[in-house]
Amino acid sequence: MIPSTGTETRDDSSGLGTDLVLRASNVSVEYAGSRPTRAVREVSLELRRGEVLGIVGESGCGKSTFAYALTRMLRPPARMTAGVVEYYGRDGEVIDLAALSGDRLREFRWNKISMVFQSAMNALNPVTGIGSQMDDIFRTHRPGMDKAARRARAGQLLEMVGIDPRRLRSFPHELSGGMRQRVVIAMALALEPEIVVMDEPTTALDVLVQREILDEVERLRAELGFSVVFITHDLALLLEISDRLAVMYAGQVVEYAPAEQVATEPLHPYTRGLLRSFPDLRGQRREMHGIPGNPPDLREALVGCPFAPRCESVFEPCREITPPLRAPAGGWPVACHLHDPAHDDYSSEGGR
């Protein structure tokens, strides 16, 4: 059932397979239209308990779409055309998310997986107080709680993210961007879910606020032990906070590795390009270039490696054969012909 890339990934997961909490296999998502956008293409990833899984990639490469697929939040025109997303409970139960519907789906949501949306600022209803919005969560999922208990819990949550509980009565527009972001994070943690998907939770904030929020997330994760899927295009940031890292390009995962290793020896030329795109705050001043060219149009059918047109080490097979996500010996999965033993002769000169 599970396609080869998925299997390989799991084999590679150094004995932590039993600790799985979420597994996406071969997920593809399409936006309907006269020319459908294939925004996510056969992506397979797994998330372990307590882990921070970073997803990085250029704007528009399908990160958010994939996050929505993970949480079953896709709505028309988006449609999951293939793949399975499975949740592995603590008690060993396995739930296929696609099979959930109605009340069971609602129950599952937020209890098991919660999400911090990209542009979390807009994830709050502007016309109701934040207290009432937090209240809604408890009312729906914890019908046994009485009013006082709900209030107390909401206050507690706010305090946890460093906001005065008296702010419960405030409206979203009365809070600063950073505060709103923290409210949204507090909400995501309200039910102590096992998985929190964070879609660029700090992109719009300035560095100080961003740092505060990251610290907060880190602290809470240590306390509560949930797993995080952290999405951003800021690779520098991700290297700092994530345990493992998936690099996406044009709807596909092109590299999937432990964070520290990516920082030191990235395999995929795209990852390398990304890493080079960050000016170093304290390092030597040097001539720097981003990755030249533009990402491909996801409405087109892609032949060969999607990164080939922009790749500095492009060689023959890249233009015809789509490289599969496959781990070279002793390495981690990467979708690049350079690291395919079949093309060894080229990889030595193309790599660094």
Added chain:
Amino acid sequence: MSALTVTDLTVDYRQRGGSRFRAVDALSFALEPGQTLALVGESGSGKSTVVRTLSRFVKPSAGEILLRGVDAADGVERGLPRGRRAKRKAYHKTMQLVFQDPFASLNPMHTVAHHLRRPLLLHGGHRRGPKLEAAVLDLLRSVNLTPAEDVARKHPHELSGGQRQRVAIARALATDPKVLLADEPVSMLDVSIRLEILNLLDRLKQDRDLALLYVTHDLATARHFSSQIMVMYRGEVVERGPSDQVILHPAHPYTRMLAAAAPDPTVSRAALAEARAQRAALRDTRAAEHRESVLDQGCRFRSRCPFAMPVCATRPPDLPAVKGSVPGAGAGGAGHAARCWLLDESAAAAPAADSAD
């Protein structure tokens, strides 16, 4: 002669209820041709207000703006009514700006060519015709938008963010300005496109001898693409100096915080964890939210400052007064200055551990 000299620029916003809010307080600086000055600071510190005031969208309440030696106010307000628009035009021919959001700065109803034709017609002395079209294409090529013919025909929604920002830059260049104000020109862009745009600006600056004001809150790019950095906090400049000096040897506690907060992939995990623990400890010592503290006579940063001390309740000395070495921050370069009591030898020598309140 400086391309732009700003002296004691002060901007007040009128707020609901009639009170005034001082967004920029007695700001002075100069832009030199062929140089980039970076203006950094957290959100809401007044960076955009500076740009808006220089672009004449906002009226300053005090201060002088000299554009190539000519008083901006003189050029317009005191001029004859008949020449008003002409003077305004002259001002804008010399000074152009690039906005933060490339998705908002181009009119969705018009083609790229339209956006570039207008400034050429208004300022370039062009007439409609093939020459104009050629000039448009030249502009597109100068910002690496090729094939120019194709791009010119497109509507903004057909372009990527980076491409749009290039169009916006091309539009600003069309008037052949001497001063370019770039208000967070890359913050909405993808990391790799960011670099492309910044490199482009850098090259144009050199080619055209532009004086560039680069507004950002990204310290790393500020350091790499500018010669000078000015750090703003709550409407006033708290530190300025050559960019390497300011970033590598920040003098003001605020700048230090900023620098420490920037993600740095080269730092090891252990170091990160330790820094995090430090911050957590620090944070616990302050109340949850101090951001809304009142402005009074004292240092504006003191409620967040880890080194706040009693003297901070009085206003720190003005910038030019502090020159030379910066205690505790290593070497100081020429023109590096910060506005903090810590740097004043006459003030209390030991940094206070507790915050002022």
Added chain:
Amino acid sequence: MPATVTTQLVEAPAEAAVRGSGVLRTALRSRRLIAGLCIVGFFVLLGVVGPLFFGNPNLVGTVQHAGPSAAHWFGTTDIGQDVFAQTVVGARATLEIGAAAGLIATVVSVVIGIGGGYAGGWVDEALALLSNVALVIPTLPLVIVVAAFVKNTGLLPTVFVIALTSWAASARVLRGQTLSIRNRDYVLASKALGEPVWRIVLVEIMPNELPIIVSQYLFAMIFAILAQAGLAFLGLQSPDLLTWGNTLYFAQNAQALSSGDWWWFAPPGLCIALLGAGLALINFGLDELLNPRLRVYREPRARRAARADGTETGQ
């Protein structure tokens, strides 16, 4: 008419006013747009060429109160006029009133709404006040005053009076839009280029509000036609004006419906309704075209069936 008020308050995102080669294709796929265009096109044709075929549609005859027949397709009136002729010829004046009054109302609302919104300051305050007051003035006496000034309740005064009383709500909507657009970066950029004000308003701001303006125009047209019919019904329209509203008025006065002359009563009302529906359909179609959010995505049937409990969020 609440219809005009609320639908215009729906803000069509201006950026969505996407143009290009794909638009025509999308347009042709919108069934509503096509249906609306066909209906309105039919009536416009009727209005243009119809009157050429009939001399004087008010010609009285000796065949009175007659039902539909080969000689009189829609029957005859109480004094033997041919209802079909009146309906066909009436299309012209009806459409003229609708188009002209809608146009004037739209122009006024554009000038006042966009002008005020852009100018800001006291000009804006004054114009906003003006539109609020205009919303308050009772229409009927205004009709009579205007009609009395021009001494005739013919086409022009009707057009003016309807236009005068129907611009205010649209102006309010446009003002709101303009307030939000005038501080967008691209407008500021134009200002920074030293563009003259008129150009900023006409070239940079107005095109972005075009979808709203078009929709307002279409609704203003419906409103004008209905308003004219209402005025006619109250006996406030010149009888020598031949519109569907007037035909309806005469039918009602002769108690056409209760005395069984349904063929006299039905056509004008149905024509108005049909034309109105046609205009409304065009509006929907345009809305969907310009505002992708309103577009309905239909899955191919087979796929839908296959994914009965598919991945879209449970609603």
Added chain:
Amino acid sequence: ACGSGSGSGSKSGSGSGPHGLITVTTGSTSPFVANFNPFSPTVQPGANGMIYEPLMFFNTARAGDVQPWLAQSYSWNSDGTAITFKLRSGVTWNDGKPFSAADVAYTFNLDVQEPALNTKGLPIKNAVANADGSVTVSFTKPAYQQLVYIAGKTLILPQHIWSGVSDKKTFADAKPVGTGAWTVGKVNSQVMELTANPHYYMPDMPKAKTIRFLTFTGNSTADQAIESGEIDWGGGFVPDIKKNFLSKNAKYAVEDIPLSVTYLVPNYKQGPTADKAVRQAISQALDREFISQSVYNGYAPPTNPMDLLTPNFNSILDPSLADQKFGKADPAGAKQTLQSAGYALGSNGMFNDKSGKPLEITVKQVTGWSDYTSVLQIAEQELAAAGIKLNVQAEAYASFIQDQNNGDFQLLIDNFGYTSDPYQYYNQLLNGSVAPPIGQVDQFGDYGRFDDPQVDSLLADVSATQDANKQKQDYYRIEHLVLQDVPTIPLFAAQDEIEFNGNHVKDYPTTDNPYAAPPIWLQPDEGWVALHIAPAS
């Protein structure tokens, strides 16, 4: 389908006939309010003739038919400067107080004391109650011709109530104390009910116990009620009346006694109609019979070229003119009239005036008077056949009246009449010595500013005498002059059809027995009819 059973009577559960409820409508569009102040210029249904009463009844439907009401008789002094009324005895006000000559004198003296109340502009000097119970009213000048207003339209008020009213103009007379056959029942915006006065002085009157007035927003709504049988006595234009009303129930009846004449009023002083030939040609070109049949179901018969309201004024009709009638449309004759007057037919078949411009005449009408619209649409075609171009212009009522009063028109369509007095009729229609010049306001009647010294002096003659024979001779001469001058273009007797629901009422005035004018909106005839009309059992 709408049978006799369905009506307000059955709904109220009390039954209309036996219990004496008559439902009526005056066609008034204003809401009812409990205010019966008789000085109100806007006639309140009921106040005039049903609650307050005049001294004598002048039958509008039959000139010369004068009946005693509160007064039994009257007599003039020799020069017409004083009139003495002999009053009825045994009359009480509906609050139980006796009615006396003092009340009558008080009423007439009010006009002297408070000139604002003298709305009829009567030249009253004073009024005294005589010792014998009669009342003498004296005038500052001969007042023969004001008799209708003095005896027939002045409502007698109770002194004991009204002397205590400080501002009589604005007094809200909610519980009127009158001598009339009716007292006020309930009043609300839709309904006004008058109840029979049990102590009324005329024996066996009134016949019904309650009269219920309903108000409607217009013809259509009123007609709907009339056609469904809800209204027992109503007056409104019902289109296609034979089919819409008469055919619906065997006992539905329509009474149509001509009370006024519908004219095209030409401008006598300016414009194309100042030329007699044009007026004549228009008159010749019209087919009044066709109009009457098409628009009014034949209920508005063509009238006579003398402008005379017949049969009401048959008593003064010159017998030699008795068979003067309008014929069929005569376009050829009309053309000839114009051609012999110097007008030339243009190439398009239409006449040009003497200066060579097309002969175009604009006729004004009131917007929303749809029967006139139909009439004019037909006229337009009939005139076109005679080479005359007619433009129809509709104006709001108020504008129309203004133009009419100012003489600002070429032609207008209007009706005139509703009087029991032929002198009032001809005087207001034709007296050029009273009509002001064009541009000044004329609120009298001769809107076209017809002006013939001969007619004026004949009218003066009539007013100066009480001798009926002498008056007749004058009237005859006037009729001949009218025939010759064509001061107006009479069309047809105005359609004054009144609908009765015979299932509920009987003894209403008919063409055969016009004891009063049947229209319910015509006061005080309405009050006279209300006394006589009886619920059908």
Added chain:
Amino acid sequence: MRYIGRKLGFYLVAAWIAITLNFFLPRLIPGDPVAVIISKQQQTGTVPLGEADQLRRLLGLGSGSLAGQYGQYLNSLAHLRFGLSITVFPTPVIDLVRQAVFWTLILVGIATLLSFALGIALGTVTGWKRGSRLDAIVPATTLLTAVPYFWLALLLVYLFANTWQIFPAQGGFDPALDVGWNGAFISSAIQHSLLPAITLIVASVGGWLLGMRNMMVATLAEDYVVAAEAKGLTPLRVMAKYAARNAVLPSVSGFAVSIGFVVTGQIVMEQVFNYPGVGNLLFAAVQNQDYPLMQGIFLAISFAVLGANLLVDLLYGFIDPRTKEA
């Protein structure tokens, strides 16, 4: 508070302009009430010479210049005196208006509210279930909205009142009954109001529905709605509290605007149904050049509209907390 103060100031100016217009508008209509009265009297008999001048005195018309009259008018307004009607002469305008407003409020007010509520509810549901079969309601209701109102009314009267006799054809209540708060009268009033109310609702619900539906669709794409769904909230709560609550905002201000149309726009309706409301009274007043009555009604309408707008403006601060700031 400043916000409220500013708003109040704005409405005061608007009210003053409206009052002034109310004064001049009727006077701009050519002709004068006396001429109308005389002409009406001529419809029932000859009128003696000189009556016109007498009437003018009786009615207290035409004293002083227009400016003087305007001063008098403002003065009497300040003392809450609205004058006497000319149509039904010495009746105070206020009595007539009060009577009519009652009926209008009952019928038009309730029907408008119902139509609004129904339109919003249907709009919410069709927007929520966009693309489903329910969406077919939308074009259907627009067709109804484009039908001339009175045409529909007459058709319904013909069918429901004349042919099938389900509802009474006209009037506000059964004339046999006494007006008062008793069961028989109230049920009769309700019976009489059903047909006009249904007509009104049928003809106007489409506008609200469409506006609400489109706003709903736009709102559904907002992040906070998606977020609410992600939270696993019940669909009802997401629909009501997150989507509809925000989508309804423009309709609410539209509703305030439509209050004016409620009164003047229903003249036709009241004509068709012979309903004793404000529209009818206004029509009668206009036709009779009854200045005082017209002014009284205009005043009532103006204040109703301004009041409704003010109310919505002030309420808006609560419905939409963001307005207080901006």
